[in-house]
Amino acid sequence: MTSFRDIVRMALGALRGNGLRSMLTVLGITVGVFSVIAAVTAVAVLEGVLTSNLLEMGSQTITITRRPQQRESTDEERRRPQLTLEHAERLADRATLAASVSPSVRLDGRTLRGGGEETDPNITLVGADGAYAANNGLAVSDGRFLEASDVTAGRSVVVIGTTVLDELFSGREALGKEVRIDGLRFTVIGVLEEESGGFGMFDPNRIVFVPISRAIPAFGLGGDDVQIDVRAPAPELVAATRDETIGILRAIRGLTPEAENDFEAVASDGLAEGLKGFSNALAMGGAGVGLIALLAAGVGVMNVMLVSVTERTREIGVRKSLGAKRRDILVQFLLEAVVLCQMGGLVGIGLGVLAGNGLAAVFKSAPAFPVGWAIVAVVGVTVVALTFGVYPAIKASRLRPVEALRFE
Incomplete structure (x- = not known):
């Protein structure tokens, strides 16, 4: 039985052996995660700036205006x-x-x-x-x-x-x-x-x-x-x-x-609630774009893994003839998919935080790090890896040793 350490070593070796292909796959995941993290980090910075400004304005101020300030006015409101x-x-x-x-x-x-x-x-x-x-x-x-x-x-x-x-x-x-x-x-x-x-x-x-x-x-x-x-x-x-x-x-x-x-009569806490709703909408919009990019990257991961299975058919046959079980092959290919996606995810998180905090430099405010969204990103890319990597992994694990060894 192949140990888990050996499986990890072989998975990493396979990724190093196909450096360019691995890098391109990582890039796709990076773009998806970057879109999400950059958006939510920028929104967190903006929310901090807005909250700070409202606190400076004071929680005791009520602002009276003819039309709403946090949304588009209706025709009736414009006629006030x-x-x-x-x-x-x-x-x-x-x-x-x-x-x-x-x-x-x-x-x-x-x-x-x-x-x-x-x-x-x-x-x-x-x-x-x-x-x-x-x-x-x-x-x-x-x-x-x-x-x-x-x-x-x-x-x-x-x-x-x-x-x-x-x-x-x-x-x-x-x-x-x-x-x-x-x-x-x-x-x-x-x-x-x-x-x-x-x-x-x-x-x-x-x-x-x-x-x-x-x-x-x-x-x-x-x-x-x-x-x-x-x-x-x-x-x-x-x-x-x-x-x-x-x-x-x-x-x-x-x-x-x-x-x-x-007319509108809004206290500072009401303005804060309206701005929070607006920032949440921006964050969800950025997350939606990132999710679409991640799904597209997931398809790319599956394609790359399928090509890898085809190219390594003889290797799989040799391993099986030497005693490797279906589970070992399955775990190795799933692990390769997870490592690829996690590498892209971590790079995307880092770049996204840096890009989002560019606004902090512009507004001279405290930087933000969306810990919750970073955890979601790590879990999300793992799910993408398992979802889009499972079919190639199953296909590899089901190869018969005799047929695999004959493959040219």
């Missing part, structure tokens, strides 16, 4: 009446639970000029008030953020992100300097701390803030929707604050008791 600055002001007057009510408007694709330089035309301008920074987890590294007096007076002042600072002033002192936005002059009063995530509704490093009372008339934003951030006084009062906010806004917008809300 706008949220206006007046709505925010009336909400602030009536709210009893809210610690702050902060309206904001947004304008993308701006170019800033200053210091003899200009930025790329991808700066986001936000018209906001003094409460915006606290409601959205923003901090200032130099100078100050907007204050109530800036909004009341409609001052031409601006708080800039670090990317704007670098592009206009090469990272040097910017406080008190003048910048131009669409030809209008603004004085820099603050610089935001650099954010490591830079993902989501906008990259906070490529953003500038001006008083909302100045932004709306200066940039023609009177017809644009206002986003309203409502901050609860404590985490345990988020639900009550949200309910009160919804009730007040329904009254302001003249909704009847039976009418549905014509």
Whole structure:
């Protein structure tokens, strides 16, 4: 009886003897596993970035928008009446639970000029008030953020992100300097701390803030929707604050008791749930693509093993004539299939983790290693090896020694 150690030795020797064929088979498995692991690793990194950003924004903030932010709007939702600055002001007057009510408007694709330089035309301008920074987890590294007096007076002042600072002033002192936005002059009063995530509704490093009372008339934003951030006084009062906010806004917008809300009111935990569902969908999509690639690679494994059986017919006949049992031949060929697939699987896991964590370098976030999915990949390629390797192995084990020895 052939020992298991001898079977392993012969299987590895057979693989080394057909190096190019083995390498091509491994490559097919590698591509399939790489697709899965790269996708789920990238999604894990993105989920970590998003979760971190939401935590920085705070678990006490409720965001009011006219249309949903986590999915495509329906036709009915697109026809909803706008949220206006007046709505925010009336909400602030009536709210009893809210610690702050902060309206904001947004304008993308701006170019800033200053210091003899200009930025790329991808700066986001936000018209906001003094409460915006606290409601959205923003901090200032130099100078100050907007204050109530800036909004009341409609001052031409601006708080800039670090990317704007670098592009206009090469990272040097910017406080008190003048910048131009669409030809209008603004004085820099603050610089935001650099954010490591830079993902989501906008990259906070490529953003500038001006008083909302100045932004709306200066940039023609009177017809644009206002986003309203409502901050609860404590985490345990988020639900009550949200309910009160919804009730007040329904009254302001003249909704009847039976009418549905014509706005969205989402707390930070609700945003996290929506983003988690989105990331899960991305991960499953990547896993589906990888599964298809693995099945295709499995067919390749079977073809290679069948060719190997044909080429090694005389070898099988010699082994059987020397006392090897059918089980020994079966185990050897199955082991060869498993080794091939596991080699491809391990390489695919390594490359997939490296590729997926490329996003971690981009967003300057912690790397991710999807342990659960790596285990699934190892088990999966083993199943592929056994499924697609069993037929060639059975065929090899059933060869008759006399006929095998006659094979040319």
